[in-house]
Amino acid sequence: MEFEDDAFVLAARSHGDTGAVVDLLTAQHGRRLTYVPGGASRKMKPHLQPGSRVRVAWRARDDSQLGSARLEPSGDDVSQLFDSAVALAGLSAAAAVVQGALPEREAEPGVFAAMEALMPALTDDAVWPAVFIRFELGLLGSLGFGLDLESCAVSGIRDDLAWVSPRTGRAVSRTAGAPYADKLLALPPFLLGSQAAVVEGDVGHGLALTGHFLEAWVFHPRDKPLPPARDWMIERLKRSGLL
Template sequence: MEFQDDAFVLGARSHGETGALVDLLTRDHGRILAYVAGGASRKMKPHLQPGSRVLADYRARTTEHLGSVRLEPVGEGASALFDDPLALQGLTAAAAVAQGALHEREPHPGAFLALEALAEALVHREVWPAVFVRYELGLLGALGFGLDLKVCAATGATTNLVWVSPRTGHAVCLEAGLPYADRLLALPAFLVSSRNPLEPGDIGKGFALTGFFLERHVFHPMDKPLPEARERLVEKLETAGLL
């Protein structure tokens, strides 16, 4: 089994004296775990940080064996964000969510594209937290748990969509949901339409929404909590006044 593919590093750990095991999200082949010869070297370590973009040249004897991979760095990767700790935490959290949510060797091109869009947005402090929420929505969709945020599940209305049903993941309009407001999840307007401006509190509502469904549909069935890196990101965003 051999292929070459674009990839993001999701994580890495030492293996032996000089090598490393790297967890990659590839564009066309999904998430793969592979051995990197020389991965423990000072030269290679910066390119194995979570969120680093690489070109992966992968080889394995069979699909059941641990393969080996040669990595060619693409762009600056995580090092471009060293002067922005909050954005760096965003990239780390995004990698951790993908690593925990995606199963190995299952192609998810939508998940790759969502992470790619987020990585490109991280240089824009005023917008990337909203893109992170959309990234998590993209992951849910790639895993078959997409939310329907365009039409009210109760009335068919396409306006005044302010809540999401925690049971169905469908939007609920103001009129239909008002009697049940304490049981519904808040739906920030920027997730209904990209034309809607961000309002104070919208990012926090977005993180609560995607976190609820990620926990229910993805992490809880695997008996895992949401990644600590994501929790730290939410705390740092709150401290920065961006929730």
């Protein structure tokens, strides 16, 4: 079996003297762990950083095997982010969350598209944290765990939604949720419409929201914690005054 596809590098580790085992998110063939001959070379290492965009030519005797792949750089590399430690932390967190959340060999074109949308945003530290939250919401939706933020779970109204039930993932209006505010998750207004501005506190609330459901619905059932890279990103955002 063989295919060619676009892909993002999620992780890579040396294997033997010259090769590397690379975890890829492909556009049409899902997450793939594959052996890359020459992946440990100086020429290839810069293109095996998490978030690097590549073109992959993969082959194996059958689809269940590790297989081997030839990778070629495609598009901008991650070196454009080297001047921003917080953006690099965001990129590492995105790659780690995808790697931990997705099973192998199941096509996830929606997750690939979400990565495509996140990458250019990472060049602007004032913008990408909010895009990252939308990226995680999209990941939850692609895995079948989309949140219902259309109307209040209690009253059915669509206005003044301010909370999310940590149990059901459904929105709750400000009035209906007020008596239970200490038990509900805050819903940042920017997640309800593209025109809403991101104000102070929204990024922290948004990351708490997506983090709760990623942990409860995706990682915990697999006996996994949320990736440490995500915690490091949050710490970087806090230090930079972006949380």
